[in-house]
Amino acid sequence: MSWLQVIVLSALQGLTEFLPVSSSGHLRIFSTWWFGADAGASFTAVVQLGTEAAVLVFFFKDIVRIIVAWFRGLFNADKRDDPDYRLGWFVIVGSIPIGIIGLLAKDLIRDAARNLWITAIVLILFSFVFLLAEKMGKQDRPVEPKQLKGLTMKDAIVMGLAQCLALIPGVSRSGGTISAGLFLNMSREAAARFSFLLAIPAVLASGLFSLPDAFDPSVGQSASWAQLLIGTAIAFVVGYAAIAWFLQFVQKHSLAWFAGYRVILGLLVMGLLAAGIIPAT
Template sequence: MTLFEIIILALIQGITEFLPISSSGHLLLPAELFGWVSQGLAFDVAVHVGSLLAVMIYFRQEISQMTVAWLTKGFSRNQTTDSKLAWYVIVATIPAVIIGFLTKSWIEENARTALVIAATTILFGLLLWYADSKAKHTRQLDSLTLKQSLVIGCFQVLALIPGTSRSGITMTAGLLMGLDRESCARFSFLLSIPVILGAGLLATWDLLQAKEAVDWAALFYGAAFSFVSAYLCIYLFLSWISRIGMLPFVIYRLLLGALLLWFVFV
């Protein structure tokens, strides 16, 4: 890849990993518009590392508090808010891990098509609009329950279908649970940590099996630009989401889905 391609793809990955707009839909566009080839496993690992570092550094205080609380209070009857939240993240991650392990190969072989991505981009965009428009936006993250976190985790399973958007579907579920927008986003971002870590480890394993030649400069730039774009995305999204709502992202998803359908049928 050229440096320009590295920068564009890393920025796309960093931004779309956390915005509710579907990363797989965006990663199809360079190939459709410019004929760019797949970035390869090594680059995929690098941009995941960049995104993971961004979310962990941004939420470093929360992660530290949750970890200490889980280790000290997580297995006692005197649970704290932080220890409960740690358990909720763990519980919400389990469904995607199980279903992802069972269906990974089938999805990669059958569902990674422009038509599927276009359809899910539009469909789950409309579901996000419905959830946001009907939500009460009254509950904060500390009111989340174990049952509700499990429901959000089950919704996250849908993100295994390309085009759904992991952040989009988990925020949709949070809104349906009555959480306010910022709380939905925060839980979605915390929930992304084990998911991105797992995806990165799987990609690393596949990379070791494939024994690809490694362009270390490309990996460095990919991780760096992914980190910067992801960190800024998280910061700006949490700053604006309570004011602007989900409608701008819904409209964007509809336009993106229509563009992908144009590529499919024209």
């Protein structure tokens, strides 16, 4: 990979990871359109460690609070009424589905699912899921956005299953989980906050698991250690800013703004594919 490619794609990863536009879809599209080759699922997964580090730093106090409460409750039954103890279990249980499916469907995710026709179609179709979630979601559940008091195991399982859809480039991890939260009548802010916490185990596992493959040209373009480190750092900085902006945005604005962008991008990609300007695979 060239340095320009690494810098551009890493910044794009940081910008789109937490927005409901599909970071994997964007990297798949723009790496082919601008640089003539798919960077590969492994490069994407490793650079995601930078955006995941941004989540860890941004939510550091929340994460420490949840971990401490979880361990206290694990060894002391009197502490199990703590909402943070239950929240720890919600993150663990909600992360199981994507871990299982991601491992079993590893080859499919890296090959067939990365066809750009699929990405373009999914970008468009899933936009209507956003619109439907906004229309049907009453957002009247008493789930407190900061500490997520009122969240249930059912919420964790449903949003965890929705997160699995992000394995298909074009869906969006945050878009899928936030939409599921809206269908469960949670507020956008509460759904977004739990979506970010839920992504931590999945993205960390994916990035660490894919680290050796990032240097193997057979699973995408290979990158040097220096390129991966710089790319991860860029994704961290841009991703941190994106988190702060998005959490403020969803308090007052709907996902419809992103749905419109996704439809336009999907149609553009279809046009480029039909004209033979970019290859589907």
